[in-house]
Amino acid sequence: MNTNTFFRVASIVAATLASQGCIFGRGPGPNSSPSQPSGYQGTVTLVNQSGANICRVEVLHSGPGAVDSEVNVAPGQSTTFEARGEIRRVAISECETNRVLFGAPSRDVQWSFRGFQSGRVVLYAAGQAPPSASDHQALEVSATDYSDWWRTELRWFARNPDTRMRDEELATEFLRTVRAHAAAERWTEEFRAFQILSDDWEILRNRRTGIVTGRRLMGVGLSKFPDGHCQAQAFFVQQSHDGSDFVSNLRFAGVANNVAVPCALTEWFAAQPDVVH
Secondary structure: OOHHHHHHHHHHHHHHHHHOOOOOOOOOHHHOOOOOOOOOOEEEEEEEEOOOOEEEEEEEEOOOOEEEEEEEEOOOOEEEEEEOOOEEEEEEEEOOOOEEEEOOOOOOOOOOOOOOOOOEEEEEOOOOOOOOOOOOEEEEOOOEEHHHHHHHHHHHOOOOHHHOOOOHHHHHHHHHHHHHHHHHHOOOOEEEEEEEOOOOOEEEEOOOOOOEEEEEEEEEEEEEOOOOOEEEEEEEEEEEEOOOOEOOOOEEEEEEEEEEEOHHHHHHHHOOOOOEO
16 A cells, blocks of 8 residues: 555545544544553652663643653653653663653554652663562563564655655645644644655545646644643645646645653654754
């Protein structure tokens, strides 16, 4: 299945689900976690036994708000933060590298973290976590480069992002169109970086006559919300066809999947050379 066929199938599925009362894009989407126990709530002490220096701890809750702590925790030291409500994601990042030590999703599992079960949490080096612990919750390093994390997240949006269209002028106009729509709808997020994901325009046709009515592109934007959490969101824009050619102006054409991501990943993405701001 090529990328355009994938987009068409995804659009049909989204429309069908929307007609049945399911909300895409601005609602929960794939960043919704399954039902999780509330677990421990309150002050959490994180002890660093990973052998690496920790510089950032991000905790995303199921309700409004997020913990995003810039810290400097050397091996053997500790830091504290607040856990409240159900925990959706935790990301613990290493100093002076583009790596997350804990929290990256696996290829097939988006929500592997089930919340804090203790007020004392110890992050161990890979293979060093005890099989059981009565006085703390043991976490184990599974280091992942931000680039690999981002490629894993992209599975929610595109089959083969390596073949995506690279057109800075078009991407800038795409983002300008999204921002204009966001302002009109009073969306609260701040878009930090954007990238086209389509490998080519998807041609739109009248279902009965086959006449070309327009063409569409898909892109992804990473943004930060006032409550502190960050998100990757898929967007569509399209151009109409006037019977002889495509009109030049882009028109906002909807949203698709969204995935909660750590703000550290958003900042890494915004620094890449092939994105627009």
